[in-house]
Amino acid sequence: MSTVTLFGLCAAALVGLGLYGALTHPQPLRKLIAFNLLGSGVFLLFGVIARRGAWQAVGGDPVPQALVITGIVVAFAATALAVALLLRLFKESGEASLDPPASDGASLGRRES
Amino acid sequence: MNLTVVLESALAVLVLGAAVWTIAARSAFAAAVGFVSYGLLLSLVWVQLAAVDVALTEAAIGSGLTGVLLLGAVATLRRTEAHTLRRPGRALRVTAAVCCALISAALAVVVLTLPESGPTLAPEAMAALPATGVGNPVTGVLMAFRGFDTLLEKVVLVLALVGVWSLAPDRCWDGRPGLEHRLPADGVLPFFARTLPPFGVLLGIHLMWTGADNPGGAFQGGTVLAAMWLLVMMAGVRDAPAIREQWVRLALVSGPVVFLAVGLAGMLTAGAFLAYPVAIAKPLILLIEVPMLLTIALALGLLVAGPPERAADAP
Numbered sequence: 001m002s003t004v005t006l007f008g009l010c011a012a013a014l015v016g017l018g019l020y021g022a023l024t025h026p027q028p029l030r031k032l033i034a035f036n037l038l039g040s041g042v043f044l045l046f047g048v049i050a051r052r053g054a055w056q057a058v059g060g061d062p063v064p065q066a067l068v069i070t071g072i073v074v075a076f077a078a079t080a081l082a083v084a085l086l087l088r089l090f091k092e093s094g095e096a097s098l099d100p101p102a103s104d105g106a107s108l109g110r111r112e113s
Numbered sequence: 114m115n116l117t118v119v120l121e122s123a124l125a126v127l128v129l130g131a132a133v134w135t136i137a138a139r140s141a142f143a144a145a146v147g148f149v150s151y152g153l154l155l156s157l158v159w160v161q162l163a164a165v166d167v168a169l170t171e172a173a174i175g176s177g178l179t180g181v182l183l184l185g186a187v188a189t190l191r192r193t194e195a196h197t198l199r200r201p202g203r204a205l206r207v208t209a210a211v212c213c214a215l216i217s218a219a220l221a222v223v224v225l226t227l228p229e230s231g232p233t234l235a236p237e238a239m240a241a242l243p244a245t246g247v248g249n250p251v252t253g254v255l256m257a258f259r260g261f262d263t264l265l266e267k268v269v270l271v272l273a274l275v276g277v278w279s280l281a282p283d284r285c286w287d288g289r290p291g292l293e294h295r296l297p298a299d300g301v302l303p304f305f306a307r308t309l310p311p312f313g314v315l316l317g318i319h320l321m322w323t324g325a326d327n328p329g330g331a332f333q334g335g336t337v338l339a340a341m342w343l344l345v346m347m348a349g350v351r352d353a354p355a356i357r358e359q360w361v362r363l364a365l366v367s368g369p370v371v372f373l374a375v376g377l378a379g380m381l382t383a384g385a386f387l388a389y390p391v392a393i394a395k396p397l398i399l400l401i402e403v404p405m406l407l408t409i410a411l412a413l414g415l416l417v418a419g420p421p422e423r424a425a426d427a428p
Contacts, residue, residue: 006121052231063233063235076416
């Protein structure tokens with residue numbers, strides 16, 4: 001199996017893993033970590049697709065590489081904003097949960113106190 | 114089966130193992146640590162794919178800075194972890210697992226059936242590269258051929274920071290980000306924060322400078338600078354600046370503003386927005402990269418530092 005195929009299959013598995021974590025983890029922070037995993041899997045898939053064919057000799061197609069670099073930085077900015085939102089939610093409500101507060105009496109009570 | 118295949122297979126197994134650990138770990142702390150090691154392993158994969166620029170970015174931002182951010186959040190949220198949150202039921206989890214496995218399988222089929230050579234802009238990029246005066250094709254794409262993406266990305270960084278700042282409580286607005294770090298001055302961290310930055314700053318500037326012809330660039334250099342700054346702030350050697358400081362705001366917008374100004378000047382001198390006259394393309398790219406380095410370093414550092422939590426005039 002070639003390098004490209006091997007890491008391509010690896011990227012496909014990463015996308016599935018990340019998506020599963022983002023769907024099933026109840027904690028928002030764990031969802032965020034899983035979402036980052038999913039994103040890096042997509043970047044890797046893109047990189048693998050850029051690495052095929054005749055342009056391997058010059059180190060691959062530079063255009064997708066540049067786009068992935070931009071993508072990593074933007075993903076970090078979005079993660080930082082999400083973490084800040086989460087910490088503010090925690091500060092306001094004493095909880096870090098995405099459950100609607102109406103169904104959870106405990107967190108409502110905490111907010112009033 | 115030669116040695117490369119064995120090493121690459123081992124690397125793929127390690128990456129997948131770290132990813133599974135990150136998803137399956139019991140505590141959020143373990144997941145965050147798993148994510149950092151996953152990022153470092155992934156950057157080795159990028160090296161194997163001959164994308165060294167991406168590997169540097171992944172190690173610095175995807176693993177390093179994101180790791181600091183996540184570990185900080187884990188420490189704050191640790192108390193809430195014991196609270197039982199509604200976990201999705203078994204049926205739902207199995208359904209999600211099956212759907213995700215199907216998506217992975219579909220992507221795997223795509224990878225296995227890819228044509229040997231797809232549509233590519235590489236020949237055009239390589240042919241036009243000498244006109245930019247830059248030797249690293251990735252930097253050429255970032256700064257010249259796809260300059261518009263890079264410009265907008267700087268704007269995204271500043272906007273994300275404005276978003277983070279706007280989460281500050283009213284009384285702390287325009288104050289200092291994060292909590293004050295007070296550590297004994299003779300501790301290990303303050304020692305590192307005093308000895309490491311001179312080398313780190315040099316390395317950051319070198320990465321930006323050498324990015325013209327070798328792997329590296331303003332992103333990677335800016336991240337190293339941001340890391341040094343965060344070290345200094347976390348060790349309590351220097352406090353974070355209040356966000357109302359004029360120099361902070363000016364330095365933050367300097368990157369996009371200079372980029373935009375050069376881009377608009379290109380309309381007059383080279384006939385298109387973000388076009389550079391060939392004779393001075395390299396100096397113009399450097400002119401853009403220097404304030405960009407400053408913006409990236411400041412924005413990344415302040416994004417990790419978080420919204421203001423202390424009034425500006427508080428001690």
